[in-house]
Amino acid sequence: MKFIDFFSGVGGFTRGLELAGHECIGHCEFDKFAEASYRSIHTITEEQRARLGELDKKKRQKEILNSEYLNGEWYANDVRTVRATNMPIADCWTFGAPCQDFSIAGRRAGLDGERSSLVREIFRILEETEEKNKPTWLIYENVKGMLSSNRGLDFLSILSEMDRLGYDAEWQIVNSRWFVPQNRERVYVVGHYRGRSRCSIFPVKGNGGKNSTRQLIGGVGAKTGLYAFGIDKTSNKPQELQISNCLMTKDYGVSKRRSEDTAIAIPVLTPARAEKKQNGRRCKEAGEEMFTLTAQDQHGIAIKVREATKRGYAIAGVGDSINLSVPSSKTRRGRVGENIANTLDTSCNQGVVTPTNDTKGIWAVWSEKYNCYLAIRKLTPKECFRLQGWADDYFERAEFMNSSNQLYKQAGNGVTVNVVQAIGEKI
Template sequence: MKFLDLFAGIGGFHSGMEKAGHKCVGYVEIDKFARASYQAIYKTEGLYTANDIRTIRASELPKADIWCFGFPCQDISVAGKQEGFAGARSSLFFATTRIIRDLKQEDRPSYLVIENVKNLLSINAGFDFLKLQIELDEIGYDCEWDVLDTAEVLPQHRERVYIVGHFRGRGTRKVFPIRREGQNSAKGKEINIKPKIKRAFDARKNGTYGSQDVVYPNGISNTLNTMTGGNREPKIAIPCLTPDRVKKRQNGRRFKNNGEPAFTLNTQDRNGILIKEATNKGYKEAHIGDAINISQPNSKTRRGRVGYKKANTLTTGEEQATLTKDMRIRKLTPLECWRLQGFTDEQFHKAEKVNSNSQLYKQAGNSVSVPVVYAIAEKLEFKGVTS
């Protein structure tokens, strides 16, 4: 089937739909940086395109069986101002349905595939979600929905509500629930098994934001976001020192990190190690689970090198280590964030040529998860708008 990619971003819907055998006939995206990535990744020559959904006329659009859109969530997200559909950005949902109202009945898409944050179901006591259902009903669509977690297919905890609108009278088949392999009970009912998120540092328990969590390499990343404000990229703990090396490099001798001098270990006992710093005591004791700042190892003025049971403020460099299972902490790279949304390395490297790292982080955080879209897309069957 043919699909139209609205609020396209970097093409999470495009990749998922295309993987399921559907064909893109057009895309709409207002952000110039996201457009640059989209055009670098996909073959867009000959496709319909526009920048602003508010300026589109129904008569100019190509016919499509499916319209995909993850309309802006800033007014709906729990991290936003909670304005709901009264907000300027999330109200763009109605700019989309206005176009459908202007289409002839026979030209309206058979399916609408919509994505947004889970809070859409409950914001304004659920009345906004009721408004959405009423609007879809008025333009001829029955709808079904489900909350899907990206962690079921990728190592990222990202719960999103997916809504599928079925144009009334065309007999489109039900999409949800989507059965996961090996997750059906003996009675055939759907069960939901979610991987446990293993955190080296749980920011929520320390009074800060979940985006500052640090996860183990075999754990699940916290939800990618647009990284507004900087230094909010997901963090992962990676191997640094083995216990043998620590034992060999004690009693005032230095151990090395990738060949570079790091700390002076003044002493070591069964409970921890003493880290040299510029305080009256001259050191702080670090135990398993504490963070250690390894920047400027030879400085005579650095203080606060040890963070008790949590990471120090993370900067753009790899300056953090921890004694938790002999791990250190680093940010995820932009490439890793794109992988967590299901994009290929080839797609990332094409986008990397036309955008900065800050934009690449933002684009990953704004995207829909490709394999989740694919799971929905492969269940859509042709009901005839295009020939």
């Protein structure tokens, strides 16, 4: 099946459907940073990548937007300018239109909002398309809040438009936790063009949430250039320890040196304010899935620390560190320092610190349940991509083009690759 990916972002639909054996022949994306990541992930050749690698990142971002780096794939940067006569014929269109106006975290402007109204552009293009060239399948994704937006009338309007244009629709709320350790409920709508497709795609089922964070959270050492330090009890000074290969959940040994020990990785929303309860829990239990990734919220994990200073702060070493000097901040998400550590390693026998060039500390809170301090750090961009189903080599292609800020945004705005793959396999 050939498909076109509208509102493509970094190409979660593209990757998921390709894993299911389908072929992407075009995409549409407005954000230039997401488009740079998309091309780096999906369209450029290794020869072109090597040539781009000779440029600094800003020049690289600009250069890759030239048409030669599409290598024949159809592209439009603004869905509002797309005309059916200028598009290739495809069997399927996917569109994860902007969700902010449907989200309960936003102002809920619904289909009248500037961004979520863009889904109407898809219906306009469909109306312009000759019947013989209409796609057999439509796959639409949005937040669960779409179902209740404007008392459900917005979702009814979308279904009515599909019906008017000749498509029977089925839908399901799919939670990414069925495939990856992230709680992410999204509505997926599949449209079937009448007379061509009659088979049902839903329900899609996952593995019931039994996911390991073994390969999704952690991954330290030479690849990140970070080192683990611990507190020497005799001198109360940091000393270098063995480096764990990966941060694991409580079911796995934390390091080769003490394989009988176990680690705790607790999902945290807003790492700078672990004890703040606002809009639900800030921390989950060990083994639970991560909170839903968004483009705005900060996400992190709390890691078990057996030894710490009396105040609950780990002693700083040499390198970058999370700056949580104002944990009582009244802003919604708190404040985090500029130099955020990419990885915090752990040892169950000694206090864990991350290298730092100054005396900034890592905030830790005492847990009565686990009878230890829990040091908190922000998730890395790579971990966020992993929680969306991306393999590390694909993340590295996006990292080749963009800053951490943009990568966080791209992960939060995307679809979960594994969910799309499951839908693509049913098709």
